[in-house]
Amino acid sequence: MKDVARVAGVSLGTVSNVLNQPDLVSPATRRRVVDAIAQLGFVRNESARQLRAGRSRTIGLVVLDVSNPFFTDVARGAETAAAENGSIIMLCNSGQKVEREARYLDLLEEQRVQGVLITPVGSDNARLDLLVARGTPVVLVDRGTEHPNWCSVAVDDVLGGLAAVSHLIERGHRRIAFVGGPMGLRQVSDRHVGAVKAMTDGGRDPGELMLFETTWLTLSSGRQAGERIVGLSEAERPTGVFCANDLLALGVLQALAGHGLRVPHDVAIVGYDDIDYAAAAAVPLSSVRQPRELIGRTATELLLDEMREGSSHQHRRVTFKPELAIRASSDMRRRRSSSARTARAARPAV
Amino acid sequence: MKDVARVAGVSLGTVSNVLNQPDLVSPATRRRVVDAIAQLGFVRNESARQLRAGRSRTIGLVVLDVSNPFFTDVARGAETAAAENGSIIMLCNSGQKVEREARYLDLLEEQRVQGVLITPVGSDNARLDLLVARGTPVVLVDRGTEHPNWCSVAVDDVLGGLAAVSHLIERGHRRIAFVGGPMGLRQVSDRHVGAVKAMTDGGRDPGELMLFETTWLTLSSGRQAGERIVGLSEAERPTGVFCANDLLALGVLQALAGHGLRVPHDVAIVGYDDIDYAAAAAVPLSSVRQPRELIGRTATELLLDEMREGSSHQHRRVTFKPELAIRASSDMRRRRSSSARTARAARPAV
DNA sequence: CCAAGGGATTGACACGTTTCAAACATTGAG
């Protein structure tokens, strides 16, 4: 900037004004400065701006798994909303590891980000509380909270789990399994709670709900769970499987197909998230749909509101309702010989 | 830091030493400083560090589409390599838009990133040349280059296209189509060139290769292309389709299935990238496999090398060979009634 | 012709670090 000022024959302050408040500068000088900038190929130094401003123009988004299309869709929504505000999203992948999550939070705090949007790995709030206490707003993504110190955007996962398993029960399935994990993840445990509730509501013994716990929410974890299901005798084997997310469901589907089990005839499957690949799967996958981009967008907007409103901000909790999309993977009435329909019926949950 | 210094009863310089060169500080004072830091909850200001250092510890990665699992895998590889070096990856999504790409490059340059890893949208090098001229190293990802000013990591896309279409020809297909676009993307045009070459090598008229150009490399673009294919009469319809990437291939597959066409019986499909969902598709998808994480890792390492070596750096071009993974979607000999095999044969290309 | 007013420009300071020469303290040798 000093060079620009010299070349344009003006003071440093004027250059700054041209960049930040052009209206204050006369057209003639403005022109000279702009030319000098072009001539020298001057590029603003964002670090210095941040240092001066005290805050960066970056928002941190910490997700569980960038390879999961659910999260990239959330990220896209967040990115759009941030761009409208001149902010940018810094995408961080915790990979479901507490240490990596902590490392990224450190990094983000050191960068003095405007705020953090996060789907936390654990349920330990201490680190996040610290962040908030030091002045970095936090918005919980894809998880509700009763915590007074932050906003949250979530989908009612209990309702989603309920809808999925109610659907399986309604279709006549008796041996039903839940595939998902780790249970430490709130999304997983909530969906499980919903599944259990559906059993109760359907007049079943909730203890009957079989549980296949997985370590990750990935395709390969799903394949492993699928192998375990395949390994069971026909009498033990569940006929309806609800998976905590679509990646697991796709993995299970792959494993079953690999062993010659037919979906939905031998085993029906319902996933969660309704990622684009769900409808494109070997057997189009029934799934509980979440408004993925909207979640990201809303979380970002809550954060921006919080920043603007300052101390007068009232933390808000936004909860969306999930929708069950019924496709071929579960769309067959048990104990009937009706052929699987492939209708893409999407209907409101519950 | 000033506060820490005061509380610990030392000077500012000492606090800095504790943080950066602890060995220089006596254990006793070091202890006092560390305690003060903990007590005050002091967090380094990365902006100030960067300002002082002149460079950030961030590496920019600009990809065409974060929703494409190919790129998230590349990102994972890059992230791992960066972490080993104490750097972090900032993931930017150009969404195949030139303006967004330009905007992100501006942003990255303003942040004084260590370097930029990029899969460019266009073939206009001017903006990147500027970056390099001003001192920000650039590594091209997933695209080769003859340009002297930067390193590149690529996969031989001509070879990949060649392998895919040769495979279709060898399986007895006569009407073959290429689905992909925009042709402005080097990856797409190279794969197309390979496809044309395969026609020639197979003794066909390259003019016979049908072309379905798409706007994007996405599932929905694939579905649209699929609809166009379905719309053709049986006599015109290609029996073998090579798609420029797996998302397109999955889209085509979905459209065909939706209209009752059987894959591979009526139409065989080969994709590109071999993303995880390829093997999990409705019909497991034949695909040209690229070492996705390795691409990201290698690109990052090239960049770090370039930074370390400074002006003595020799730009390098790394090229990987793709491998064709043959699965059910193309694994049937034309004009024979043999049933589709589901073998997961992966064999070296060509 | 003067004073007041207003737009345009300036200059100095602050932001939070790192760095490095200089000052200081301690020790051991002569």
Added chain:
DNA sequence: CTCAATGTTTGAAACGTGTCAATCCCTTGG
């Protein structure tokens, strides 16, 4: 007791901006 050597600690000077009170210059009304 002095000096040199070694090990610690200090203080001040950058780094590149944004801000804001102060100054300058020009116009306008009296």
